[in-house]
Amino acid sequence: MTIPFIDSHAHLNLMPPDSPPAQTLERAKRSGLVALVNVGTDLERSRESVRLSETLSGVFATVGLHPGDADQWSPEIAQEFLSMAGRDRVVAIGETGLDFSYDAPSREIQELSFEKHVRLAKERDLPLVIHCRxxxxRVFSILKTHSLPSRPGVFHCFTGSWEEARKALDLGFYLSFSGIVTFKNAEYLRDVSRRAPSDRMMVETDCPYLAPVPFRGKTNEPAYLPETIGVIAHERQENPGTLSETLIANTRTLFALPESA
Ligand SMILES: [Zn+2]
Ligand SMILES: [Zn+2]
Known part of the structure; x- marks a missing residue:
């Protein structure tokens, strides 16, 4: 059975050469995909995201610097992001945030870039796509000391505890679950997916990374997302089709996607 779904976080432009964006998207559409948010990670990849969103139907874009690329931040980049963020198909700022599993860029540089992104999101009133590891x-304390956009955003590829989930929800954020929720050792995350309020959840591939079971170890692609939805539906004792409709509605709300997409 094919269920409709939205991939809330993908990197079609990072797929290997044998899976070009248009073909990957076609395969996903045959598997039920109705829309996809392609996420920028640095300046060039943000430009690519915008290009994809303006050439492939059902694709939307975000612009921003991944914490791993936070040292690229400059006033010129800020200007370009501000201008790209005004385009119709650009629906969020990110991915930004903090990743302290990296030694470089330093925490100071990551925090500076993250704060600039929060201000940019507020200025354009676009939600934030947050990468937090x-x-x-620190992410919560930065968010608490800044004024946030009217739709604050999403913690993408959420891998925190239920306590951390609660704090994100209290700040008005959504939680997006990736293929990690299908991994054998991720019982804690399945627990979070059971307890999460149904109006604040989304799903994503983060492709080409993090393929769900039974594709673990392969290049991930949006066509695999129904596996992740199936596991969450099982945990929540919901019908996968009904759950997916809820996830689609949540994603449309957060990113203000048009109904036709
Ligand atoms: Zn990320
Ligand atoms: Zn990502």
């Missing part, structure tokens, strides 16, 4: 405390 080993850094929840």
């Amino acid at each position: 080993d850094a929840f405390e």
Whole structure:
């Protein structure tokens, strides 16, 4: 059975040469994909995201610097992001955030870039796509000391505890679950997916990374997302089709996607 779904976080432009964006998207559409948010990670990849969103139907874009590329931040880049963020198909700022599993860029540089992105999101009133690893405390304190956009955003590829999930939800954020929720050792995350409020959840591939079971170890692609939805539906004792409709509605709301997409 094919269920409709939205991939809330993908990197079609990072797929290997044998899976070009248009073909990967076609395969996903045959598997039920109705829309996809392609996420920028640095300046060039943000430009690519915008190009994809303006050439492939059902694709939307975000622009921003991944914490691993935070040292690229400059006033010129800020100007270009601000201008790209005004385009119709650009629906969020990110991925930004903090990843303290990296030694470089330094924490100071990552925090500076993250704060600039929060201000940019507020200025354009676009939601934030947050990448947070080993850094929840700092991410929360930065978010609490800034004014946030009217739709604050999403913690993408959420891998925190239920306590951290609660804090993100209290700040008005959504939680997006990736293929990690299907991994054998991720019982804690399945627990979070059971407890999460149904109006604040989304799903994503983060492709080409993090393929769900039974594709683990392969290049991930949006066509595999129904596996992740199936596991969450099982955990929540919901019908996968009904759950997916809820996830689609949530994703449309957060990113203000048009109904036709
Ligand atoms: Zn990420
Ligand atoms: Zn990503």
